Amino acid sequence: MSQRVVILAHEKFPGRSKTANGILRYGDHEVVAVLDRDTAGDRVSDHLPDVQDAPIVESFGRVDAEQVDQLIVGISPIGGAFDESWRPDVRAAIEAGCDVVSGLHYFLNDDEEFSALAAEHGVTLRDVRRPHEGLGVSDARAGDVSADVVLTVGTDCSVGKMTATMELAAAAEAAGIDACVIPTGQTGIVIEGWGNPVDRVVSDFTAGAVEEMILEKGEEHDLLIVEGQASILHPAYSAVTCGILHGAMPDRLVLCHEAGRDVIHGYEEFDLLPPAEYVDQYESLAAPVSDAEVVAGALNTSGIENDADAEAAVAAFGETIDAPAADLVRFGADDVVEAIR
C-alpha cells in the first residue's frame, strides 16, 4: 500500500526542490499536499505539468492529518542544515502521529524536541542520511545474485544518474521486466523508501554498503538498477564511485552525461575527458570483478532548447561511446531498456 505523504518544500518549490520533485515524478507515494508558503494556493500542476498533481498549502495545519502517514522533508539547503522555520510543521506532523523522513545532514533524531515528541506520539523519525550500524566490508558476493545488475555511471556529478536510474526502472517495468532501483543517495532513498547513503558511510564500507543492498534484493527481482554517484575521475568524490562500481559487480553499465558539460562542476579548472575515455576507465576498472561493458548512454539535453539539436547531440553521444543513447526524459527510454535487458 502506498504511503500517503506531505512534502515540505518551503520557498524552494519547484526550482530548488530536487527531492520533492523526485517523489512527485518517480515515487509511488500518494502525495496529499506540498508545503510551500510561497506558492500556497496553487497546485503542483501549475508548476510541473508532467508529474503527480497535489494541492500546495502553507503549513501542515492546513492538511487533514487523518489522511497522512508521513511528512517528508523534500528540500536540502547547501550544507544540509535544518531551517528553524520548518519546526512548526515537523512538530505538527509528529503530534498528528505522522512519521517524518529527512535526508538532511542535520539529524532529526538528534533534535531533543523532535526525539522526545516522537517518543511521546509513537512515531518514527527517519534520517536517511545516517548509515545504519550494521554496515561492513564487502565480501565481493554481489556478482552471485540471480538478478541482472545494471549500474548508472557518469562523467561528473549532477549529470542525471538518479534520473536515468528512475527512468530506466520505470521503462523496464512498463516493458514487463521486474525491475528494482538500488538507491545510493538521499533523494533516491527518500523516493524508494529504503537504501544506504553510500557517500556517508565509512570509506572502508563503501563497496559493502552497495553489496548489502544487492544481496537483499537480488533474488526478489529480475533486474536491479543501481544508482551511481559522481564520477570515477572526480577529484573529490571518486572514492564513492569506485566503491559502488566494485561493490555492485555490475553486469552492464549505462554512461550518463550532460550535453555541453566540458569541465567538472565546481572544479572548473579540471576538464572533462571525451566520453569514450570514461567508457574505457569504467570498463577496465570493473574488469577484475565483472565483465561489464557500457551498453548504453543517457544524455541529459535539458540545456538544449531545440528538439532537433537535442537529437543530434544524442546521436553524436551514442556514436562517441559506440552504444545506443537517448535522453531518457525527453525522448523515452525504450532503446536503452532494450540495450540493458
Next chain:
Amino acid sequence: MSQRVVILAHEKFPGRSKTANGILRYGDHEVVAVLDRDTAGDRVSDHLPDVQDAPIVESFGRVDAEQVDQLIVGISPIGGAFDESWRPDVRAAIEAGCDVVSGLHYFLNDDEEFSALAAEHGVTLRDVRRPHEGLGVSDARAGDVSADVVLTVGTDCSVGKMTATMELAAAAEAAGIDACVIPTGQTGIVIEGWGNPVDRVVSDFTAGAVEEMILEKGEEHDLLIVEGQASILHPAYSAVTCGILHGAMPDRLVLCHEAGRDVIHGYEEFDLLPPAEYVDQYESLAAPVSDAEVVAGALNTSGIENDADAEAAVAAFGETIDAPAADLVRFGADDVVEAIR
C-alpha cells in the same frame, strides 16, 4: 624531543604485533619497554635483531613510570576489540600520568573508566582510528604544494606499502632530502604521531582527508611520501585507494607488490593481474589530476629465502613494470630514492 614510550604487545610479540614492530623499526620514540607477558624477561633484540632494543616486561607496574610519557597499544586483534586483560596496564599508565595511544576500533575515550581516570589525572587518550570532526570534501588543491608528492600504491592489501613508505622516507633523509611521511593507516599514524585514518572517514571525505594532510605539510618539507592503502582493483577496499590517489594528486608513484602473490589476499577467487596492468590503471586514473607515473617498484621478497632468487624476482619485477625496483628492506632503497627524487 622524542616521546618515551611503553608498547603493549601482550601475547602477540613479535609475530603478530605489527604496530609495535613498526614503532621499534621506524618510530623516533624512545622505547622504554615492551609489555608482553609471554616473552617477559627477554629483550627485544632476542627476537628482532635489527630494530631499537628494549627490555620486555610483564606489566606496566614493572616500568619506572617517571621515565615514560606514553603507553601505546601496539597490537590490534581482528575486529580491533579491546582485550580486558590489558585493562590493568592501561589503568596503571593513566594513574602514572601517561597519555595512552590506541589504533583500536574500540575507542578508549568511550570507555567510562578510562575517560574518567584520564580526566582525573590530566592525561590524553588518543584514539587514532577516530577521524577528527573537521574533515570535509577535497578542494583538489594538493597539487599546489611546493613539495614533491610521492604515493606508494599496491597490487593488493598487505604487500608492504607502509613499510615501503617508511623505508623511502628514511633513505631520503639519509640522502639529505627533507622528507615527511603522510600516514593514512593506524600503524603509520601511531609511528608518526599524527595523521588521518583514511579508511575510517566518511567516503565523501576520503580524498579530502588526504588533501588536508598534504596542505598541512606541503610547504614545510621538500618531499612528502604518502602511505597508500589497499589496491585500486580490490573488490572491497578500492574506494579508499581511489580517494587517496585523487586526494594526493601525486607527482610520482611507487608500485608495491609481494613476490609470488597471485590472488587477492582474503578474496582468493580473484586473481591478481600482471603488475604492468596496475601501472596502467594507476596512471590513467591519476591522469586527470596529475601526470604521475610509476617511477619505481618495491617488491616484498620476505617469502623468498635465497638472496639470489630474491634478486632475480626483483629484477623480473622491475622489467615487467619498466622501472627501477628493489626490496627496500632486504637490498636497500638507494636506487628507488634516486628514481623518486
